[in-house]
Amino acid sequence: DQQVKQNSPSLSVQEGRISILNCDYTNSMFDYFLWYKKYPAEGPTFLISISSIKDKNEDGRFTVFLNKSAKHLSLHIVPSQPGDSAVYFCAASGDNFNKFYFGSGTKLNVKP
Amino acid sequence: NAGVMQNPRHLVRRRGQEARLRCSPMKGHSHVYWYRQLPEEGLKFMVYLQKENIIDESGMPKERFSAEFPKEGPSILRIQQVVRGDSAAYFCASSLNRGQETQYFGPGTRLLVL
Numbered sequence: 001d002q003q004v005k006q007n008s009p010s011l012s013v014q015e016g017r018i019s020i021l022n023c024d025y026t027n028s029m030f031d032y033f034l035w036y037k038k039y040p041a042e043g044p045t046f047l048i049s050i051s052s053i054k055d056k057n058e059d060g061r062f063t064v065f066l067n068k069s070a071k072h073l074s075l076h077i078v079p080s081q082p083g084d085s086a087v088y089f090c091a092a093s094g095d096n097f098n099k100f101y102f103g104s105g106t107k108l109n110v111k112p
Numbered sequence: 113n114a115g116v117m118q119n120p121r122h123l124v125r126r127r128g129q130e131a132r133l134r135c136s137p138m139k140g141h142s143h144v145y146w147y148r149q150l151p152e153e154g155l156k157f158m159v160y161l162q163k164e165n166i167i168d169e170s171g172m173p174k175e176r177f178s179a180e181f182p183k184e185g186p187s188i189l190r191i192q193q194v195v196r197g198d199s200a201a202y203f204c205a206s207s208l209n210r211g212q213e214t215q216y217f218g219p220g221t222r223l224l225v226l
Contacts (some may be wrong), residue, residue: 004155036217043116043203043217044155089154097210098168100145104154 003027004092004104013110019077021106023090026071030058030092030101035075037065038087038105048075080110114139116177116206116218117186124224131191131198133221144187144216146179149201160189194225203226 013019022037031052034079036044050057050064050073057064063076077084087105117136125131137144142163146154157171161181172179176194181187184213201222205215 002155041219043205043219045217046214049214091155097213098160099157099171100215101157102147102154104152
């Protein structure tokens with residue numbers, strides 16, 4: 001039962017351009033959403049989060065947008081840098097934060 | 113401030129043996145989550161523990177898997193009588209509190225069952 005889905009397994013972007021990574025979810029009870037970045041042979045690293053009471057959260061080059069009616073969130077990276085090349089996971093949790101559901105990841109390649 | 117530590121980083125077991133994976137959370141963190149990542153898949157929640165308590169184990173297989181987080185020492189994920197399908201990367205994450213707190217992940221333990 002895949003409650004969080006990332007339908008694009010990979011994305012290739014030119015350095016300096018915008019990277020847009022998408023994520024869909026099915027459970028309307030999800031209350032908190034996060035994005036993680038993962039390099040090979042390492043654990044995921046937290047990037048940015050958003051609560052369901054907001055529709056946008058920004059941190060430097062990273063912005064997360066939440067569309068609750070569409071059950072969709074996206075991560076924008078502007079401008080993209082080669083060091084951003086990694087696998088990006090979105091995750092979601094209900095308001096008890098007992099468990100977090102992860103998408104299958106999108107592999108971003110930023111070309112110099 | 114040391115991050116989340118996991119050991120071993122790599123573990124090879126033969127079918128039927130036991131695997132013990134250890135996770136030392138960040139200093140001061142009393143909440144630990146365990147996840148499993150199969151090849152080409154995302155992370156799947158297994159269990160959420162606080163010190164001496166299992167809060168949510170709904171993602172853990174009913175048989176052969178157990179987890180603990182004692183008052184002293186690391187959290188342990190134990191897999192008895194391993195099978196080839198247990199081969200995966202196992203990550204733990206710790207947080208200071210429950211709630212909208214950042215989870216910090218360890219580097220993972222890669223288990224290979226021969």
